[in-house]
Amino acid sequence: RIVDKINNSIGQDPDAISIIGVLDIYGFESFKVNSFEQLCINMTNEKLQQHFNQHVFKMEQEEYTRDEIDWSYVEFVDNQDVLDLIEKKPGGIIALLDEACMFPKSTHETFAQKMYQTYKSHKRFSKPKLARTAFTINHYAGDVTYQADYFLDKNKDYVVAEHQALLNSSRCSFVANLFPPLPEESSKQSKFSSIGTRFKQQLQALMETLSTTEPHYIRCVKPNTVLKPGIFENDNVLNQLRCGGVLEAIRISCAGYPTKRTFDEFIDRFGVLAPELVDSSDEKTACAAICDKMGLKG
Structure with missing residues (x-):
């Protein structure tokens, strides 16, 4: 709703055939304490990394193969297994979380135990020693340890019906549009909607839009971990370039053919x-x- 309001205010032509868009999102996050929000943000970054891999590595090299160009294939790390771990249905972390949210007796401890049991042999998932609710995912940019506490609460999209109706009746059209009338529900359980699932669906819609565009990528690199000027940590910067596939992309650019003509x-x-x-x-x-x-x- 907020994005629609902004687009309308700047006079975007709804019938425009061509557009120029800027996608700016939170970068990969790894804090001392990582929760549900960080999982969603890092899943987004995994998706965009896959999109980057698809365009810079896979499609580029497939084009050379189709054109029968002599070419030494450049290997890259495929992160599909990480995405499957998080978003696959059934069997992914979000699917397990939704399942836990629908059972009244579920707690963050039982949810964590379910993950430990389900993913004990998954190479991208691990349980820290002595952990009761924490779990670690090996992302493309490195390991991140998440605390499963409050995952269930943060994933539930529950709004009191009376509150929804009150806000929908607001005289301010902007507020009213933020809270549309709830659909008639014959079964609350069958209509269960979670933050994680909706976020995943919105992310998929975004990726479908991106797949129809000609993308240009801007990589942001942190020069240091202390967030201070004048400090450049060589190893840290190199690790970011390596994890993001930038070094392999440079190899393709150097060895490839930047100018293309039919x-x-x-x-x-x-x-x-x-x-x-x-x-x-x-x-x-x-x-x-x-x-x-x-x-x-x-």
């Missing part, structure tokens, strides 16, 4: 070098012939 664009630009070949050959053959005539490897 066959017809190439012929339009350089066909004058071999006009006798352009009309008598198909586009791909003509492009290869032009390169051969100029002594270039194509």
Whole structure:
């Protein structure tokens, strides 16, 4: 609702075919105490890291393979197993959390024990020694230990019906739109809605939107861990670049082909070098012939 209000106020054309968007989110978080909020934020960063991998590594190299270009494949770390651990349904952490929220007798201890039992052999999940509710996930950017305390409370999206109706009847249209009327519910359990599940759905919608765009990535790197100017921690910066796949991306950029043209664009630009070949050959053959005539490897 707030985003809609902002878009309307700046006069965004709803019929616009092309848009330029800026996506700015919280970076990867790892504090002394990490809770449900950090899990959601880090899941988002895992999704965006996968999107980065998909575009910079997988799609780029698949294009070289399709074009039969001699190419040494650059390996990258696939984080799909981390995403499955968190969001897979059934079996993911969010699914287990939703299940726990629907049982009145569930506590954060029973939820943690369920995770320990379910993921005891998962390579991305571990239980700290002597922990009763804490668990550690091996994210693409490093290990993060979460405290399962309050996970159940934070995941429940419960609003008193009377409060919902009161706010919906507000004379301020902005407030009223934030609290639309609740749908008729024949079964509260079947209509259970959680913060985690809704966040996951919204994140998926965002990724579907991003998949239709031509992305450009801006990587933010922390120069030090003490948040003070004039301090540059080499090892810390290098680790961030390594975890984010930046070093592998640089390797692809150095070894790859930054300028791309379709066959017809190439012929339009350089066909004058071999006009006798352009009309008598198909586009791909003509492009290869032009390169051969100029002594270039194509």
